[in-house]
Amino acid sequence: MADKKNVIIRAMTVGPVGTNCYLAHVEGRTDCVVVDPGASGDRIAKVLSDDGLSLSAVLLTHGHFDHYEGVPELTAKMGGKVYILEEEMDLITDPMKNGSMGLMGSGSAIEPECTVRDGEVLNLAGMDFKVIHTPGHTKGGCCYYLEDEGVLFAGDTIFMESIGRTDLPTGNMKEILQSVREKILALPNDTKILPGHGPATDVAYEAANNPYA
Secondary structure (H helix, E strand, O other), X not given: OOOOXXXXXXXXXXXXXXXXXXXXXXXXXXXXXXXXXXXXXXXXXXXXXXXXXXXXXXXXXXXXXXXXXXXXXXXHHHOOEEEEEHHHHHHHOOOOOOOOOOOOOOOOOOOOOEEEOOOOEEEEOOEEEEEEEOOOOOOOOEEEEXXXXXXXXXXXXXXXXXXXXXXXXXXXXXXXXXXXXXXXXXXXXXOEEEEXXXXXXXXXXXXXXOOXX
């Protein structure tokens, strides 16, 4: 295992359903990765600018509106490529599936220019993000794992003492249970879990306290 970098992660709560957006960069570098800018793209861009950071990439854990709707404003101001698991393209480009039509009343969609695959490692802004396909909340949902730093950006697959809902398009209860048990809880116990909603947690706590473990 490589030496741990000093990765600085800032969490912002954005949008109508309290989505966690994360800004990550290596100390001493000015390039940054943003995970799940679900709203308030202008506000996220201002934080980056005020901190002297540039945007290298946007990573989307899945295609629901509350995780991507800040993308257009953010990338218009800061640039940066947008990444999503290839299996999720069908959902994120369809307002009837991504929740923006049914839950918000006005449809929206984006088409990320970069697709990723399960097991792929993305070297972005000096960090190595391993893609872990975690279907269940949606068929193309994924987590991004900073293995050397022991951090998992988990999207809506797992929350503190809970899991993501499976009653929306492409959701599947059997698959999310497999994702949680076989992929997330198989990580080292001290892995910090940064979920799409709610407080941070870790693998050891969820293995002991999550009723879906």
